[in-house]
Each structure stands twice: as structure tokens, then as C-alpha cells.
Amino acid sequence: MHSFSIEKSGFVYDGEPIRLLSGAMHYFRTVPAYWKDRLLKLKACGLNTVETYIPWNLHEPKEGEFHFEGIADAAAFVELAGSLGLHVIVRPSPYICSEWEFGGLPAWLLANPYIQLRCSHPAFLAKVDAYYDELIPRLAPLLCTNGGPIIAVQVENEYGSYGNDAKYLAHLKDGLIKRGIDVPLFTSDGPTDALLQGGSVPGVLSTVNFGSDAVSAFAKLRKYQPDGPLMCMEFWNGWFDHWGEPHHTRGALDAAGVLDDMLKAGASVNFYMFHGGTNFGYYNGANCQEPDRYDPTITSYDYDAMLNEAGEPTDKYFAARDVIARYMPLGELELPPAIAKQAYGRVELAEQAVLFEQLNAISAPTQSVTPLPMERLGQQHGFILYSTRISGPRPAEQLYLHDVRDRALIFLDGVYQGVIERAPVPQSVTITVPEGGSKLDILVENMGRINYGPYLKDHKGITEGVRLGFQYLFDWTIRPLPLEELSHLTFAGGDARVAAGPKFYRGKLQVEGSPADTFLDMQGWTKGVVFLNGFNLGRYWNKGPQRTLYVPAPLLREGDNELVIFELHGTDQSAVYFTDSSILDQAPS
Ligand code: GLA
Numbered sequence: 210m211h212s213f214s215i216e217k218s219g220f221v222y223d224g225e226p227i228r229l230l231s232g233a234m235h236y237f238r239t240v241p242a243y244w245k246d247r248l249l250k251l252k253a254c255g256l257n258t259v260e261t262y263i264p265w266n267l268h269e270p271k272e273g274e275f276h277f278e279g280i281a282d283a284a285a286f287v288e289l290a291g292s293l294g295l296h297v298i299v300r301p302s303p304y305i306c307s308e309w310e311f312g313g314l315p316a317w318l319l320a321n322p323y324i325q326l327r328c329s330h331p332a333f334l335a336k337v338d339a340y341y342d343e344l345i346p347r348l349a350p351l352l353c354t355n356g357g358p359i360i361a362v363q364v365e366n367e368y369g370s371y372g373n374d375a376k377y378l379a380h381l382k383d384g385l386i387k388r389g390i391d392v393p394l395f396t397s398d399g400p401t402d403a404l405l406q407g408g409s410v411p412g413v414l415s416t417v418n419f420g421s422d423a424v425s426a427f428a429k430l431r432k433y434q435p436d437g438p439l440m441c442m443e444f445w446n447g448w449f450d451h452w453g454e455p456h457h458t459r460g461a462l463d464a465a466g467v468l469d470d471m472l473k474a475g476a477s478v479n480f481y482m483f484h485g486g487t488n489f490g491y492y493n494g495a496n497c498q499e500p501d502r503y504d505p506t507i508t509s510y511d512y513d514a515m516l517n518e519a520g521e522p523t524d525k526y527f528a529a530r531d532v533i534a535r536y537m538p539l540g541e542l543e544l545p546p547a548i549a550k551q552a553y554g555r556v557e558l559a560e561q562a563v564l565f566e567q568l569n570a571i572s573a574p575t576q577s578v579t580p581l582p583m584e585r586l587g588q589q590h591g592f593i594l595y596s597t598r599i600s601g602p603r604p605a606e607q608l609y610l611h612d613v614r615d616r617a618l619i620f621l622d623g624v625y626q627g628v629i630e631r632a633p634v635p636q637s638v639t640i641t642v643p644e645g646g647s648k649l650d651i652l653v654e655n656m657g658r659i660n661y662g663p664y665l666k667d668h669k670g671i672t673e674g675v676r677l678g679f680q681y682l683f684d685w686t687i688r689p690l691p692l693e694e695l696s697h698l699t700f701a702g703g704d705a706r707v708a709a710g711p712k713f714y715r716g717k718l719q720v721e722g723s724p725a726d727t728f729l730d731m732q733g734w735t736k737g738v739v740f741l742n743g744f745n746l747g748r749y750w751n752k753g754p755q756r757t758l759y760v761p762a763p764l765l766r767e768g769d770n771e772l773v774i775f776e777l778h779g780t781d782q783s784a785v786y787f788t789d790s791s792i793l794d795q796a797p798s
Contacts (some may be wrong), residue, residue: 210353210354210355210648211353211354211360212224212353212354213353213360213378213393213727214362214733215298215393215394215395215437215441215453216263216437217437219434219438219475219477220438220477222296222300222353222360227257228472228475228476228477229257229258229298229438229440229478229479229676230255230257230258230477230478230533231256231257231259231260231296231298231477231478231479231480232249232251232254232256232258232259232260232479232480232482232483232484232515233257233259233260233261233443233479233480233481233483233484234247234248234259234260234261234481234483234484234486234719235261235262235307235480235482235485235486236261236280236282236283236286237280237281237492238485238488238489238640239266239280239484239486239487239520239761240280240576240675240761240764241279241280241282241285241286241763242761242762242763243520243548243559243761244286244654245289245293245345245545246520246545246548247484247516247520248290248293248295249293249545250484250516250522250526250545250734251295251522251543252293252294252295252559253542253544254483254515254522254526254530254533255527255530255534255537255539255544256295256476256480256483256533257264257295257296257527257535258295258296258297258298258360258479259295259296259298259483260297260298260299260300260442260479261283261286261287261297261298261299261300262299262300262301262302262305262307262309262313262366263283263299263300263302263313263344264302264305264309264313264492265300265302265303265313265314265315265340265407266309266310266311266313266314266315266589267280267313267492268283268340268343268344269279269315269340269343269572270589271317271337271587271589272315272317272336276342277347278702280489283299283347283348283600284307284347284348284351285298285311285334286322287348287351287357287358288351288358289358289359290356290358291351291394293474293614294546294734295358296353296358296359296360296361296437297351297357297358297359297360298359298361298363298365299359299361299362299486300362300363301344301345301348301362301363301385301788302314302339302366302369303327303340303365303381304327304365304366304458304529305366305567306366306367306494306616306660307366307494307660308449308475308488308493308494308495308506308510308588308660309488309492309493309494309660310491310493310657311494311658311659311660311665311667312494312658312659312660312665313660314326314585314658314660314665315587315589315620316588316590316658316669317584317587318333318336318651319584319591319666320584320585320587320665321581326378326666326720327365327371327374327377327496327664327665328370328372328373329374329377329380330375332379333343333476334380337380337381337384338384341384341385341388342388345384345385345388345389345390346360346388346389348390349388349390352389352390352392352701353392354390354391354392359392359659360392360393361392361393361394361395362385362390362392362393362394362395363377363394363395363396363397363442364381364382364385364394364395364410364413365377365378365381365396365408365766366395366397366568366647367398367399367404367408367418368396368407368408369398369399369403369405369406369407369408369409370398370399370404370407370408370661370662371406371407371662371663371665372407372718373406373407375394375410375443375632376683377636378408378410379410382394382410382413385455393414394410394413394414395413395415395416395440395442396408396409396410396413396415396416396638397415397416397418397443398416398417398418398443399417399418399419400413400417400418400419400425400426400427400429400430402429405429405430405433406433407416409433412598414434414437414438414440415430415431415433415434416440416441416442417429417430417441417442418441418443418444418445418481419441419442419443419444419445419770420444420445420446420448420459420467421467422439422467423467423470423471423474423476424470424474424629426441427439427441427471427474427476428765430452438477438478439474439476439477439614440476440477440478441471441476441477441478441479442481443479443481444467444468444471444478444479444481445481445483445523446459446464446467446468446480446481446482446513446514446515447464447485447511447512447513447514447525448512448513449457449504449506449507449510449512450507450509450755450793451495451496451504451505451506451507452504452505452506452735452750452752452753452755452797453504453623453750453752453753453797453798454504454754454797455754455794455796455797456513456754456755456793456794457513458513458515459525459526459793461525461527461528461529461710462528463524464525464528464529465525465528465529465531465532465705467534468529468532468533469535470738472532472533472535472536474538474686480514480515480529480545482510482512482513482514482515483514483515483516484515484516484520484718485509485511485512485514485518486510486518486654487508487509487518487747487759488506488507488508488509488510488511488747489508489746489747490590490745490747491589491590491591491655491657491738491745491746491747491748492657493505493506493507493508493656493748494506494657494658494659494660494661495615495656495657495658495659495660495667496659496660496661496662497588497662498662499663500664501566501632501633501634502587502632502633503616503630503631503656503659505615505656506657506660507659507748507750507754507793508746508748508749508755508758509755509758509759509791509793511791511793512561513732515529517794518759518791519545519548519550519726519759519761519791520548521548522544523721523796530657538684542647547610548654548725548762549725549726549762550725550726550789550790551725551726551727551787551789552590552727552728552786552787552788553718553719553720553727553787554786554787555609555784555785555786556716556718556772556784556785556786556787557716557783557784558641558714558716558772558774558783558784558785559581559702559703559714559715559716559783560700560701560702560703560714560715560716561700561701561702561703561712561713561714561715562698562699562700562701562712562713562715563712564618564652564690564710564711564712564713564775565650565711567639567697567698567699567713568594568688570697570698570699571690571692571694571695571697571698572594572688572689572690573688574687574688575686575687575688575689576684576685576686576687577685577687578637578683578684578685579673579674579676579683579685580595580651580670580671580672580673580674580678580685580687581670581671581687582614582668582669582670582671582672583655583668583669583689584669586687586689587689588689588691589691590655590691590720591655591690591691591692591693592652592653592654592655592690592691592692592695593652593653593655593669593670593687593688593689593690594650594651594652594653594687594688594690595648595650595651595653595670595671595675595685595686596648596649596650596651596685596687596688597648597675597682597683597684597686598646598647598648598649598684598727599646599647599648599649599682599687600644601642601643601644601645601646601647602641602642603640603641603642603677604641605639605640605698606639606640606641606677606678607637607638607639607677607678608626608629608637608638608639608649608675608676608677609629609635609636609637609638609675609676609677610629610651610671610675610676611671611672611674611675611676611771612631612634612671612672613629613630613631613653613655613671614631614653614655614667614668614669614670614671614672614794615630615631615654615655615657615669616628616629616630616631616653616654616656617629617630617651617652617653617654617671618651618652618777618778619638619640619649619650619651620649620650620652621640621642621647621648621649621650622647622648623648623650625690625709626638626639626640627639634702634726640658645704649675649682650670651675652690652711652777653669653670653671654777655669655670664697670740692738692740692745692775695713695740695743695773696743698713698773700713700715701723704783709778709779710735710737710776710777710778711775711777712775712776712778712779713773713775713776714773714774714776714780715771715772715773715774716772716784716785717769717770717771717772718741718765718769718770718772718787719768719769719770720765720766720767720768720770721767722767723767724762724763724764724765724766724767725762726759726760726761726762727760727762727787727788727789728758728759728760728762728789728790728791729741729746729758729764729785729786729787730756730757730759730785730786730787730788730790731749731751731756731757731758731785732756732764732782732786733780733781733782734749734751734774734776734780734782734785735750735751735776735777735778735779735780736749736750736751736752736776736777736778737749737774737775737776737777738774738775739758739772739773739774739775740766740772740773740774740775741760741764741770741771741772741773742764742765742766742770742771743771744764746759746760746764752797752798753795753796753797753798754791754793754794754795754796754797755792755793755795756792756795757788757790757791757792757793759791760787772785
């Protein structure tokens with residue numbers, strides 16, 4: 210049994226004052242076989258605490274179906290950190306932001322068209338309560354008061370940046386306490402009046418999040434919390450990237466300088482991120498600050514953090530350690546052995562399967578008067594195909610989608626007509642229907658639900674309708690294509706460069722001996738998703754800045770490894786290359 214408390218003088222652990230030097234690392238962004246490596250590096254940097262979010266949508270992807278195994282084994286991660294002598298801070302949602310799909314909220318919440326998110330709307334609270342009934346009993350035995358490593362738990366996440374429903378925050382706080390959380394709770398918000406007013410909870414420690422100007426941020430916090438520990442719960446030492454924007458970096462010495470200011474002020478800190486990791490699968494989020502902008506986050510969550518995406522210490526790691534060493538004795542730096550990397554080279558993609566010829570093998574159709582969004586069909590992620598017939602002849606007219614979320618490929622009688630993207634609006638494609646009519650197919654990609662800001666309620670697919678000129682089109686066949694199970698595809702040999710997408714391409718990577726970390730270079734490919742031994746590595750897009758996908762060794766096996774690429778547009782390549790270094794800063798096109 211241990212004790213952790215918040216006193217006027219600061220944090221106290223087992224009766225001794227303690228400064229929290231914490232680093233964020235999300236178990237769900239790093240393969241479990243590498244958790245220990247990353248945590249040992251965190252400890253070796255001089256940190257005493259690891260912080261992680263817990264994303265609801267990973268743990269309850271379908272209502273009432275809970276997953277806590279493998280990369281979703283939050284308890285195993287917490288226990289491992291404890292066994293290495295680290296304290297743990299958990300931020301258990303329901304909302305986590307974090308550039309994570311829908312800020313961690315499960316997409317199935319949106320099946321209820323009337324639900325209100327992140328407030329005390331009874332329908333929302335009922336779902337949160339059911340989830341907490343599953344989650345919190347798994348965390349309770351890991352609290353320091355029960356001998357475990359968890360010392361503190363967050364209520365919501367930067368709630369002041371979204372709303373001001375004090376009843377909702379009180380419900381979450383009470384829900385944690387009544388399910389056995391007896392360690393200190395805290396909130397975290399941006400250092401402004403509105404955000405601290407909206408996000409703070411009476412009797413709960415407020416902390417602040419920022420990337421620079423520690424002195425004024427803490428001064429603002431002090432206005433609302435005259436004593437008690439000062440803590441920066443998210444010190445943004447790097448930043449994330451959107452597709453089509455330049456890669457973000459931040460100088461190591463610049464970040465180290467702000468760290469120094471915080472330590473000088475006697476504050477505690479949580480580096481966001483210590484190790485970012487990867488948005489595997491379809492789990493990237495998106496930003497949307499104005500209705501007419503939509504910026505999906507890339508697959509890599511490298512974040513220009515202290516460890517890079519592949520877990521290697523960066524300049525920032527060493528610069529931060531130097532600063533910490535000025536405040537406490539650290540001793541010699543002892544890092545775990547470096548993880549081998551290998552350039553496996555060329556993999557021929559000798560087999561292909563055309564999406565439109567495989568529909569019956571990988572999807573089931575639904576008939577509907579109007580197009581329906583994914584969530585109404587129980588679909589969370591991936592692609593969705595809407596098909597209908599249009600009578601002809603019709604001279605050239607504009608086809609509009611209301612609204613498309615997020616990017617649609619338009620086909621008329623199987624022939625590609627163009628792309629309609631969600632933003633900026635309005636966008637249209639011109640189509641001409643011949644005598645006898647045409648079949649219209651609209652393949653929509655969900656590129657990640659918005660994770661921050663006022664437009665959080667982000668249904669995917671086509672939300673309202675499809676219009677040709679002024680005429681709405683009715684009578685649709687809809688096929689959800691989450692691409693979760695690809696074993697039913699029938700591939701045939703052929704030249705990968707022949708015929709445009711959407712197509713699946715298959716090849717084999719041969720690994721001799723124990724697998725090493727590697728990076729899949731997607732140069733020459735346009736846009737799609739990659740599956741390695743059935744594991745969804747994430748999205749690629751030639752818009753940049755990300756060109757390579759990180760492949761951690763534990764996803765490979767000795768011998769044959771199956772690579773399947775779902776390419777939407779087409780490629781001038783007949784192969785892909787595995788290299789030994791990442792390219793995350795390709796100039797956006
Ligand atoms: C906020 C959120 C985090 C993350 C960062 C930006 O502080 O609380 O989850 O989204 O912004 O990376």
C-alpha cells in the first residue's frame with residue numbers, strides 16, 4: 210500500500226515530497242513487445258512517471274463488446290510500468306482528444322441521431338456509465354492505495370476547450386470515486402480564464418497544458434489555484450502532422466529551455482509526448498476548426514518527441530536529460546540495447562484483385578431510399594460504397610454529395626470520373642449519362658473522425674443525399690467495406706501497373722532469421738491502406754509529409770510475410786521497398 214496526496218506544498222508520496230517528472234506514452238500506439246523498451250528509456254531519461262490515455266473506442270468498438278487484450282491490455286501496461294519502478298498517471302476518457310479517431314469516443318454513439326456528446330445528456334451518460342462499470346474495476350486494483358503504480362486519474366480532457374457543463378464533470382468525478390478511485394483526481398486545461406473556468410471541478414486539482422511561456426501559464430493557474438502543486442500536464446515538446454502539410458519539428462534546445470523554466474518554478478511536468486508511436490489501422494483523428502476545413506492526421510504519431518516513432522532517443526531526449534540532471538542526480542545513462550533495423554528491399558506485388566469484382570466476397574449489401582452514414586449500418590471505420598442507377602440520356606451535369614465524409618471516388622458504369630472531398634465546399638464532378646442510363650458508384654473513405662473542437666459529431670460516409678443538378682437521387686445499394694477481413698479475396702497474377710484502382714495488391718516479404726524493424730516506402734503509390742500479415746499498418750498518401758510506414762519487428766515473422774495493399778487510384782510501380790529509415794518530411798504536394 211502506498212499513499213499519494215496533494216498538499217498545499219505540493220505532491221507527497223508515502224509521506225515524502227515528490228516532483229512528478231512524467232512522460233506520455235500510449236500503450237495503444239506501440240506494439241506490446243516494445244512497451245518495456247520504451248518504458249526503460251523513459252526511466253533512463255530521469256523520469257519517474259508514465260502517463261497514458263485510455264481510448265474508449267479501442268476498448269468498446271461495438272456497444273457491449275469489450276477488448277482488453279494485446280495492444281488493448283491497459284492493465285498489463287500499467288503493471289509493467291510499476292514493475293520497472295515507475296508511477297502511472299491515467300487519463301481514462303470518455304474523451305481523450307489525442308489526435309485519436311473521434312477523440313476516443315466510440316463511433317456507435319452516433320447511431321443515435323439525437324445523442325449529445327461530452328455533456329450530461331442522459332443518453333450519453335448512460336453509455337459512459339456502462340463503460341466505466343467495465344473499465345474502472347480493472348484499474349482499481351492498480352491504484353497505489355492498493356499497492357499498484359497508479360497515483361492520479363484525470364477527469365475528462367481539456368473540457369474547458371469544449372463546454373461548461375459542470376454537472377457532467379461532477380458526474381464523471383463521482384463515477385470514478387464511487388467505482389473505487391481513491392487516488393487524487395485532476396483536470397487539465399489551456400492556461401486561459403475561459404478554459405480554466407469551464408474545465409475545472411471544485412475540489413479537484415487543476416493543471417495546465419502548454420508548449421511555451423511556462424511563467425505566464427503557471428501565473429494564470431495560480432490565479433485559480435493559489436496553492437498546491439503546479440503541474441504542466443501536457444508539455445507540447447513536439448507536434449503532430451496533417452496530410453498535405455509540412456512535417457512539424459521543434460528544436461531540442463528550445464524545448465529544453467521551457468523545461469528548465471518549469472523546473473525552476475518548482476513545477477511538475479508531463480512531456481506530451483515522450484514517445485508518440487503510430488496511429489495503426491484507421492485510428493488517426495482529424496481537426497476541423499471551421500466547418501469548411503477538414504484536416505486528417507497522418508498515420509505516424511512521431512510527434513518529434515523524445516523517442517522517435519521507432520523508439521530511438523532523439524536530440525530532445527538528451528537535451529531534456531541534461532536539464533533534469535541539473536535538478537537531481539541521474540548517474541550514467543543506461544539504455545536498453547538498440548533494436549535492429551533492416552532494409553529488406555524490394556517486394557514484388559505480383560497478384561491483384563479489383564475491388565469491384567470482389568464486393569460479394571468482402572461485403573453484404575443493404576437497400577436504402579437514401580444514402581445512410583456508416584454509423585447507421587453499425588460500421589465504425591474504413592470505406593463504404595453507395596450505388597444507384599440513373600436514367601439517361603442526360604447532358605453534362607454536376608454531381609454533388611451532401612455531405613461527403615470524407616473523400617469520394619466517383620465511377621460511372623465502372624469508369625472513374627473524379628474525386629469529391631469534404632472540404633472546401635462546394636465540390637462536384639461533371640457526369641454525362643448516355644441513352645439507356647448508367648450505374649453510379651460512389652466509394653467513400655472515412656479518413657478519421659474529428660477529435661477536437663466544436664464539430665466533434667462526425668458521421669461518416671454520405672450523411673444526407675446525392676444530387677445530380679437539382680435532382681436528388683434515391684434508391685441506393687450500400688456496402689460497408691471496413692476491410693477487416695481480407696482472406697476471402699481472390700487474387701490473380703498480373704502487372705501491378707495495368708488498370709487503375711481501386712485494387713488490392715498482394716506480395717510476399719521473405720524474412721531470414723529474426724525479424725528487424727523496417728519501414729515500408731510507398732513512393733510511386735497514390736493513396737490507400739496497407740495490411741501486413743493481416744495487421745492494418747495504416748494509411749499512406751502521396752500528399753506527404755509521410756512517405757514511409759513504420760513496421761515494428763514484432764509484426765513480422767521469420768519466413769513468408771503477406772503484404773496486401775489497398776490502393777484507391779493506381780500506381781506506376783510493380784513493387785514496394787522496405788528500407789531502414791523513415792521519411793516523414795516529404796515536401797507536401
Ligand atoms: C491537447 C489535448 C491532447 C492533444 C494535444 C495536441 O492538449 O489534450 O490530447 O490533442 O492537444 O497534440
